[in-house]
Amino acid sequence: xxxxxxxxxxxxxxxxxxxxxxxxxxxxxxxxxxxxxxxxxxxxxxxxxxxxxxxxxxxxxxxxxxxxxxxxxxxxxxxxxxxxxxxxxxxxxxxxxxxxxxxxxxxxxxxxxxxxxxxxxxxxxxxxxxxxxxxxxxxxxxxxxxxxxxxxxxxxxxxxxxxxxxxxxxxxxxxxxxxxxxxxxxxxxxxxxxxxxxxxxxxxxxxxxxxxxxxxxxxxxxxxxxxxxxxxxxxxxxxxxxxxxxxxxxxxxxxxxxxxxxxxxxxxxxxxxxxxxxxxxxxxxxxxxxxxxxxxxxxxxxxxxxxxxxxxxxxxxxxxxxxxxxxxxxxxxxxxxxxxxxxxxxxxxxxxxxxxxxxxxxxxxxxxxxxxxxxxxxxxxxxxxxxxxxxxxxxxxxxxxxxxxxxxxxxxxxxxxxxxxxxxxxxxxxxxxxxxxxxxxx
Numbered sequence: 001x002x003x004x005x006x007x008x009x010x011x012x013x014x015x016x017x018x019x020x021x022x023x024x025x026x027x028x029x030x031x032x033x034x035x036x037x038x039x040x041x042x043x044x045x046x047x048x049x050x051x052x053x054x055x056x057x058x059x060x061x062x063x064x065x066x067x068x069x070x071x072x073x074x075x076x077x078x079x080x081x082x083x084x085x086x087x088x089x090x091x092x093x094x095x096x097x098x099x100x101x102x103x104x105x106x107x108x109x110x111x112x113x114x115x116x117x118x119x120x121x122x123x124x125x126x127x128x129x130x131x132x133x134x135x136x137x138x139x140x141x142x143x144x145x146x147x148x149x150x151x152x153x154x155x156x157x158x159x160x161x162x163x164x165x166x167x168x169x170x171x172x173x174x175x176x177x178x179x180x181x182x183x184x185x186x187x188x189x190x191x192x193x194x195x196x197x198x199x200x201x202x203x204x205x206x207x208x209x210x211x212x213x214x215x216x217x218x219x220x221x222x223x224x225x226x227x228x229x230x231x232x233x234x235x236x237x238x239x240x241x242x243x244x245x246x247x248x249x250x251x252x253x254x255x256x257x258x259x260x261x262x263x264x265x266x267x268x269x270x271x272x273x274x275x276x277x278x279x280x281x282x283x284x285x286x287x288x289x290x291x292x293x294x295x296x297x298x299x300x301x302x303x304x305x306x307x308x309x310x311x312x313x314x315x316x317x318x319x320x321x322x323x324x325x326x327x328x329x330x331x332x333x334x335x336x337x338x339x340x341x342x343x344x345x346x347x348x349x350x351x352x353x354x355x356x357x358x359x360x361x362x363x364x365x366x367x368x369x370x371x372x373x374x375x376x377x378x379x380x381x382x383x384x385x386x387x388x389x390x391x392x393x394x395x396x397x398x399x400x401x402x403x404x405x406x407x408x409x410x411x412x413x414x415x416x417x418x419x420x421x422x423x424x425x426x427x428x429x430x431x432x433x434x435x436x437x438x439x440x441x442x
Contacts, residue, residue, distance in 0.1 A: 010423055017181070017422045024180030027172050028191050034077040034165065035070035035192075040157050041149035042074045042138070050146060063284060065398050068192030074138060074146070076165040079130055081188050084170045086281045087122035091115060092331065123170060124163060131162040133289070181422075182415035189277075190411040193404045200395035207393055222392060222400075229383065229401045233409045236376055239268035241369050243362070247347045262347070266366055268373035270333050273410035275324035275374075276381050276403050283317055314385045318378040325374035335362035380406060 012018055038044045051072050064071035067080035095101040095115075104111040135158040139147050147154055169188060176184030208219040242263040286306045293299040306313055339359035348354045352361045383401030388394055398404050 011419065014422060017419065020179065020181045021419075024176050024182065024187065027176050027180060027184075028187065031077065031169060031172055031188055031191065032068065032195060034169075035068050035075045035195075036073060037076045039074045039076060039078070039138075039161055041147060041154045043146045043148050044073075047074055047146040065196055065404065066189060066192055066280075068195035070192075076161050077169055078134060079127055079162055079166050080192060081166070081169050081173060081185055082281060082284065083127040083130060083166050084119070084123045084173075084185065085189075085277055086126050086285070087119050089278050089281055090122060091119050096327075120167075120170070123166065127163045127166040128159055131159040134162065135159065181418055182411070186273075186407070186411045186414065190407055193399075193408060196395065197399060200393070200399060204393050204396040218391075222396075226400060229380065230405060230409065232376075233380060233401075233405055234413070236269050236373060236380075237272070237410055237413055239373070240265045241268070241365060242266075243349060243365065245342060245347045246350055247345065264338065264342075264349075264362075266333075266362070266369060268369050269325070269377060270366070270370065271325050271328035272332075273406050274328045275321050275377060276406050278324045278328070279317060279320040279381070280403050282320060283313070311385075314382040318382050321378040321381045322374040325377055326370060329366065329370050333366060335359045335366065338362055377406070 011021065038047070063082070066082060067075075067078060070076075070078045070080065091101065095105050101115070104114050107114075132155065135155045138158070139151055139154065170185075173184030173188050176182065176187055178184075204222065205219060208214050208222070209216050242265055245262050245264050247260050247262065283306060286302050290296075290299040290302050304310075336359045339355060339362065342348065342358065343354040349358055349361060352358050380401045381403060384397040384399075384404075387400035388397040392400060399408075
C-alpha cells in the first residue's frame, strides 16, 4: 500500500505525466457528458419512463453497455465508437485479400495515413447506415411515444447528429492517443463499460441481499467468482513463452561484444483484446440490420437468433473469437521479421539455423501457445451467458467475464504500462518494483 501511495506521489511530481493524465480525464468527462445529451426531437422524460418499465435483455442492451447507457438514453453518442471499430475490421480484412490494401500496408507511414483516411470514410458510411436503423427503432419500437416531431425531419436530424457524434468521439480518441496517456479508442470503450458497473453491482446486491429472503452468502460467492475470473483474465493477458536467443561474440578493435543470452517473449494471447472486439462488432451487425425491418418476421427472427442470451449466439461467438485470435496474431506478430532481425544482430536460437528455420520454429511455437489462449478467450467471452443462466442479473453478468471484463483488464494494464514507462524513464519506482506491468495494446 505504501508503494502504491509513493507511486501516485511520483506521478504528480512529473509535470508532463500529470498533464497527460489530467488531459485524458478531461476528454473522458466530455465523452460521458455527451451520453446524457438527448437527440433533438426526443422527449427525455417519456423515454426515461419507457426504459424504466422495460428490460434490455437483448442485443441492444448489450450495445448500451458499450456506450455507457447512451443507447437507451438516445444520447448524441448513442453509437459510440463501435462504427469506427467495424470500419477498422473491414479495412484489415481487405488487407488480407485485396492487393491494393496489401500494398498500402507495405508503404510505411504514408500507407498508414491512407488506411487511416479510408477507415474514417468507412466510419462515416457505417455510422450513417446504423443511424437510420437506430432512428427507425426509436420511432417504431417501444420508445416510439418519446419521439415528438415528424418522422422525416427526425430521421434526417438523427442521422446527422449521430454521425457527427461518432466522428467527434473518434476525434476525442485520437487526441487522447496523441496528447494523453493510453490508447484513446480503447479508453473510450472502457469508460463506457465502467460507467455502468456501479449500478450493476448495486442492483445485484439489492436482489441477492436486501430483497426479502436475500442471501449474503450467494452474493459473496458471486464476488469471489468474479475476482477469480478477473485473475484468470490477467494471467491470460500477461502469460508468455520465453525462447532463449544466443548472441555470438563479436570483436571490434579491442572490444568484445555479445556472447550473452536474451529471451524472445511470445505471448499466449498476442492479439490482446482485439479478437473479442472484432467478434463482437460482427455479431452486432445482424441485429442492427434487423432493426431496419421492424415489420419483417424473417428479419426479426434473424435478430432474435443473435440475442446474446441464446445458445446459438454463444456457439458462434466462441468460434469467431478463436478465429480472430489467430487472425490478429498473424497480423500483430511476424515470425519472418523476428528471424531476420535476430540474424542481422548476430543472434540465433540454440539448435535452430538462422533464417527460414528460425522463422518456422517461431511460427510453430506461436501456433501451439495461441491455441489454449484462443480457447480460454472464447470461453471467457461466453461466460456471461452461463452466469445469467445461473441466476446472476443480466447487468452484472455482462461483467462476469466476457467482452466487458477483457476490455477493462486489457486497457487498464496497457495504461498502467505507459504510466510505468514514464516513471522508470525518470528513475522513479513504478507500480511493480519487481518488474514492469505488462499491458496489451488494442
